[in-house]
Amino acid sequence: MGRLVLEALGKRYGASTAVERVDLDVSQGEMVALLGPSGCGKTTTLRMVAGFVPPTAGRVLIGGEDVTRKPPHARDTGMVFQSYALFPHMDVASNVAFGLEMRRVGRAERDARVREALRLVRLDSLDERLPRQLSGGQQQRVALARALVVNPSVFLLDEPLSNLDAKLRGEVRMEIRALQRRLGLTTLIVTHDQEEALTMADRLVVMERGRVRQVGTAEDLYERPADPFVAGFVGRCNLVEGAPEGPGAFRAASGALLPCADAAPSAAGPSVLAIRPEHVAVSPAADGAARITAVTYLGAQTEYHVELDGTALLAVRPTPAAGDPLRRLAPGDPAALDWDRSVARLLPLADSTGKGPDA
Amino acid sequence: MVSPPSPGRLAFGACVFFAFALMLAPVVTVMAISVFRQEIVSFPPPGFTLEWYANAWQRQEFARGFLSSLQVALLATLVGVPLGTAAAFALVRARPPGGSALNTLLLGPLAVPGVVAGTALYMFYLRAEFWLDRDITSTLEGLVAAHALLTIPWTVRLVTASLQGLDLSVEEAAANLGARPFTVFRRVTLPAMRPGIIAACLFSFIQSFENLELSLLLVGPGRTTLPVAMLNYLEFRIDPTLAAVATVQILLVGALMLVTDRFVSIARVV
Numbered sequence: 047m048g049r050l051v052l053e054a055l056g057k058r059y060g061a062s063t064a065v066e067r068v069d070l071d072v073s074q075g076e077m078v079a080l081l082g083p084s085g086c087g088k089t090t091t092l093r094m095v096a097g098f099v100p101p102t103a104g105r106v107l108i109g110g111e112d113v114t115r116k117p118p119h120a121r122d123t124g125m126v127f128q129s130y131a132l133f134p135h136m137d138v139a140s141n142v143a144f145g146l147e148m149r150r151v152g153r154a155e156r157d158a159r160v161r162e163a164l165r166l167v168r169l170d171s172l173d174e175r176l177p178r179q180l181s182g183g184q185q186q187r188v189a190l191a192r193a194l195v196v197n198p199s200v201f202l203l204d205e206p207l208s209n210l211d212a213k214l215r216g217e218v219r220m221e222i223r224a225l226q227r228r229l230g231l232t233t234l235i236v237t238h239d240q241e242e243a244l245t246m247a248d249r250l251v252v253m254e255r256g257r258v259r260q261v262g263t264a265e266d267l268y269e270r271p272a273d274p275f276v277a278g279f280v281g282r283c284n285l286v287e288g289a290p291e292g293p294g295a296f297r298a299a300s301g302a303l304l305p306c307a308d309a310a311p312s313a314a315g316p317s318v319l320a321i322r323p324e325h326v327a328v329s330p331a332a333d334g335a336a337r338i339t340a341v342t343y344l345g346a347q348t349e350y351h352v353e354l355d356g357t358a359l360l361a362v363r364p365t366p367a368a369g370d371p372l373r374r375l376a377p378g379d380p381a382a383l384d385w386d387r388s389v390a391r392l393l394p395l396a397d398s399t400g401k402g403p404d405a
Numbered sequence: 406m407v408s409p410p411s412p413g414r415l416a417f418g419a420c421v422f423f424a425f426a427l428m429l430a431p432v433v434t435v436m437a438i439s440v441f442r443q444e445i446v447s448f449p450p451p452g453f454t455l456e457w458y459a460n461a462w463q464r465q466e467f468a469r470g471f472l473s474s475l476q477v478a479l480l481a482t483l484v485g486v487p488l489g490t491a492a493a494f495a496l497v498r499a500r501p502p503g504g505s506a507l508n509t510l511l512l513g514p515l516a517v518p519g520v521v522a523g524t525a526l527y528m529f530y531l532r533a534e535f536w537l538d539r540d541i542t543s544t545l546e547g548l549v550a551a552h553a554l555l556t557i558p559w560t561v562r563l564v565t566a567s568l569q570g571l572d573l574s575v576e577e578a579a580a581n582l583g584a585r586p587f588t589v590f591r592r593v594t595l596p597a598m599r600p601g602i603i604a605a606c607l608f609s610f611i612q613s614f615e616n617l618e619l620s621l622l623l624v625g626p627g628r629t630t631l632p633v634a635m636l637n638y639l640e641f642r643i644d645p646t647l648a649a650v651a652t653v654q655i656l657l658v659g660a661l662m663l664v665t666d667r668f669v670s671i672a673r674v675v
Binding site for chain 2: 097121123132
């Protein structure tokens, strides 16, 4: 059982940097997600913890012990691979038993623990099947059982749900989280899916281009993003470039004047105004300064794409009742926008503005 | 009710049938001739006999040729398959610079006509004999070395294919579960290579066993292989004895393939 500490961990390949520097302290039983777009260094970081990639800087400590120079087989981590990586020539029970065999656990105890692990993932009736005779979801659960049965000090998950269909993904997400809590596993999960990270992890590490952008709980990241990248990557966000103009006002680069929270003295220069779509109120107004460009009905919610003096903004509202005048808003209509000044946050203009997960 | 097959399907079926007929015709013909009674082959046969098999059995050169072919094929397989396997493993895993050129080079013996390769080897052996001051042509070692050359391209291809089918993360998973590098190789990598290696043994054996061109110049007195013995016989006589010998060969190779197919599905590996 153990606490996982990454100290200034870095990896370079020649001139290119895969991971610039990661500092992280995962306490016993905590689940932390490494979140970021592909190529951000999250998988490299996980592989450095597992021992498959030798770091070029920093240290990895598991349960207080420095394992930076130890080979993978001596690290006591349990990893679930994106491709599941089951042994194709062994049946389910032998797959799960492999780690115990390597640890020289006696036959009787081994069999008992394999049965227990398979019961835990609800696969106890399939122990004689070969991996290719199982569905994707079942293979996934075998991979989980195989990693869990050895009671690893650190549990590592590399995009464990990316090969499952949407419905199954939701279920398995809950199952993994429940298991992790019940067994009190120190866990590091890599994902590019923010929803996965938000729902499963105690804390999230948002990475971009080999750097840690912000570490915090889901609430921290969503409500108090440190920079435009995090604001845009975790949830949806209107990001408007410009500069604060006097107290409580922000002049967008396009010329629009927007209300905002009082600027910190340090944020005097060019900056980014971040406002969540659900905080933007739209109302029909004949003399409104804004103009509707598109309306998308999504059932429970409706999205309004709005333009205000050359600045495009997105507003998401609960779909209004049938009689509500808001319901009749159509593209081209004038409208008024409003938001609580305190929810419009000023963020420093980063060297690279984040463009969200699909950029 | 089964609807009548469309003209397209019929044509396709006919093509498939024709292709198989074309491939099997020589084999079937040889097997048929081996039991024709008449010495000069003619249709329809005047009757059937097993006399040619008896004749083949009584002639020492075929029995001896069979044994020495067996010996050479087994030794060549034993030498060539491990070499080819090691080469395939290194090519897939270490990815040496110029790996694809190396790969092509290793498949080279397949591209060189057998007679050319045999002649070249013969001249090379003569030169080597001069320098080393010992016999190489017409020795067992020389013949086995030449045949090992035949087995390497097959082995490299088959083992490479089976290794490429193995997801690297499967080996990582084994290491992650506590397996040392050698254990990973023994428990995960080797089983993945196994079908390729078994198929390589089979094809290597067959390649060597039936090879005529390479052996022609390299066999020595008393060490004639079966195909060479058959050619020698053909120089003086034409009768169905050869068909009988060939039939035995065909049955042997067929049996080998069937047995191998029980362990690894050949169609899946090749």
